[in-house]
Amino acid sequence: MVGKRPTISDIAKAAGVSTGAVSYALNNRPGVSEPTRRRIMDIADRLGWVPSSAARSLSDGRANAIGLVVDRPARVIGVEPYFMQLISGIQGALAGGPTSLLFQVTDNSAAELAAYRRWWGERRVDGVLLVDLVQNDPRVELVRELRLPAVVLGEPVVPDLPCVWTDDELAVAEVLEYLVALGHRRIVRVAGPTRFVHTQSRSRAFTAAAARLGLPDARVVHADYSDEAAARVTRRVLTSGVAPTALVFDNDVMAVSALGVAHELGLSVPDQLSLVAWDDSALCRLVRPALSAVRRPIAERGAAAVRLLLDVINGGPPDQVKTSDPELVPRSTTTHPPTT
């Protein structure tokens, strides 16, 4: 094979028909007879023809691509396996189809907005995935203004925006009930940044469950997902006032970081302190003691979001899809509280 790509007019010439006929044949549309269609298709793949995405986009207005931009500082993004797993799921749903993934990571919200706007302007994407929604997220307004099909990965907080969500609140309750069943009464949740919708939703669920279970000392503190911030916050929580006996984190990195802090303070885990991580990961499995964690179906989320987005692009309804439920994976960082 040489470096020259065949076009439909090469095929047309070879088959002795017009390019129109070729187009109809190749797209499985009526207008050509079965024998002709077959002949055309044979020639097409003998020539190794592949449609030019540019030409196709230009004439039918479809980009055959979807976009994902993740706005996390480089420092943090490398650490969490979350995004790679998400992308795995996304690719799974994309595989086989004609759609590609445009991926961008930015380090501030303005750049993220600019990326979406540019992709839209350049007609590079047919739709986008939105992750890490925040309160009054400017992206929501943007995609609406641009009429850019979008699917949110997260709770259905925006009424008419399609989304794929996981019942975190259920999981929060489950974790709390589990800890209470073990005998814990003083439990602190070390959450991610307040601005994220999912942070708020989990915190709300945490507070509600704590009230229901009668835990006056339950409270929420915040860090920024980084190990440094988590260490700082954890240190403070464990050393000031009456210390909790169990900590629930919003990601795996912070939980691992806390493991280090506990060690540094001479607290043995889980005997003197129980820990629960949020997204389960190899990190949780590998660390000693292995972390008890809440496992969410991340790849499933990605795949579902892609399917939904493709539907919406094709004019489907803006459904709000729920994934399977998270599950608590108890390992070696949770046990009864010390009997003081």
Add this chain to the structure above:
Amino acid sequence: MVGKRPTISDIAKAAGVSTGAVSYALNNRPGVSEPTRRRIMDIADRLGWVPSSAARSLSDGRANAIGLVVDRPARVIGVEPYFMQLISGIQGALAGGPTSLLFQVTDNSAAELAAYRRWWGERRVDGVLLVDLVQNDPRVELVRELRLPAVVLGEPVVPDLPCVWTDDELAVAEVLEYLVALGHRRIVRVAGPTRFVHTQSRSRAFTAAAARLGLPDARVVHADYSDEAAARVTRRVLTSGVAPTALVFDNDVMAVSALGVAHELGLSVPDQLSLVAWDDSALCRLVRPALSAVRRPIAERGAAAVRLLLDVINGGPPDQVKTSDPELVPRSTTTHPPTT
């Protein structure tokens, strides 16, 4: 702003000139007077004009995109921070320019080849990045056959292919010298899969340095980067025959996994066993004891590769660029061997 995107003919109409003039003005080419150019540009950004990538691609043959496909099973890819850091670097070099990143993860080599071939056929990318080169890599032949500009992230093993590489051999020697200086004589390298060129190159360097330093017991064993395989291999190495006093791993996950195995075997790290991880990462920092590791400039590699690729696409020479050198970051998993 509405959902309709302005085209150059809208601008032309508004400015009272032809679309040709608009094109010349917008691309900063001669053919229009300064005042006219200014007027056109003003109108263009008042209208919020953004060039249609499809139209541009179609007429100038440029896709303004580069592609990256990573072929690692989903199980493994989420774990290593390597790729996210790489992507961070890539984005950094892409930021501001007109080029986007097409990203795909596949779970077998055939799918990876198919992805490249399809992107080429669809004229979706102007060039691609190649990671994890293997011996007689079919991708090398493919990009040559397709005349698809490509940059290898790895050692310059293919003469005429541009690449960005890091002097791993130097780092391997440094690690070995360091361990020998601490007193170690029995050192085992737990490498990644043999097929990777970088695995082979590091192993060669390891063997050479070991010979030079007079370490007859130095040897290389292989795992597949996963924690399970690493655990298996490590367990075997530590329990059969005369056990090594130091282990050098090819990634961070395997090293962490070995930490668990050592613990399980009742070997204290670093007193009875020293460990060195290859790519440094938050994982290495967070784990207790914190892992000594070799830090490579990963984001720098990504950025350099992008710059080189863009050069090559523009007809530049197929340079072979060397990044800054890796550095050994000693932490808490390396010390003198036990004095048996």
Add this chain to the structure above:
DNA sequence: CGTTATCCGTTAAGCGCTTAATTACCCTAC
């Protein structure tokens, strides 16, 4: 047997942009 429908295929316009070729005009030079 003339009239419709039906099927198969062609024609040509158009998607938004680039760019070679061309025209129109103004200056300068001889």
Add this chain to the structure above:
DNA sequence: GTAGGGTAATTAAGCGCTTAACGGATAACG
């Protein structure tokens, strides 16, 4: 006064594909 040379614009073709609109057979129908 006119040839020559810039400069500033327009024209139009073309990139590869889709798709309305159209045309020419052939089959079906009364």
